[in-house]
Amino acid sequence: MGQPARPVHHYRIGEAAAMLGVSADTMRRWVDAGRLAAERDEHGHRIIAGERLAAFARELAKPGAAEAEGRTSSARNRFPGIVTHVVLGDVAAQVEVQAGPFRVVSLISRDSAEELGLVPGARATAVIKSTNVMIEGG
Numbered sequence: 001m002g003q004p005a006r007p008v009h010h011y012r013i014g015e016a017a018a019m020l021g022v023s024a025d026t027m028r029r030w031v032d033a034g035r036l037a038a039e040r041d042e043h044g045h046r047i048i049a050g051e052r053l054a055a056f057a058r059e060l061a062k063p064g065a066a067e068a069e070g071r072t073s074s075a076r077n078r079f080p081g082i083v084t085h086v087v088l089g090d091v092a093a094q095v096e097v098q099a100g101p102f103r104v105v106s107l108i109s110r111d112s113a114e115e116l117g118l119v120p121g122a123r124a125t126a127v128i129k130s131t132n133v134m135i136e137g138g
């Protein structure tokens with residue numbers, strides 16, 4: 001028995017922009033400048049592979065990257081974003097979400113991570129209440 005196939009996630013420009021906390025125009029400029037690769041879907045819309053977007057989100061999250069882009073940050077209780085890293089243990093999973101300029105890491109049950117389909121490139125929302133951080137799937 002092999003590993004189950006990983007789902008392949010693709011995002012349109014507007015979706016990707018919302019997950020990174022930038023405008024669709026900014027996302028288009030990044031694609032046009034070659035900073036992020038995009039393909040065309042069957043309707044001619046530009047789409048970005050989830051794993052590529054996750055890697056790009058990690059680059060944006062490096063110290064000083066937000067300031068270099070001229071972005072500011074604000075905190076809210078719900079952080080929609082993209083899963084950038086998942087470590088599955090026997091019982092628990094460590095899930096990293098890049099939500100705009102914010103990197104959120106949470107420990108959740110392995111079952112929850114698998115049920116939600118949390119893999120790099122998947123859409124997720126970090127929900128923060130007091131000292132608890134929960135992850136919601138796409």
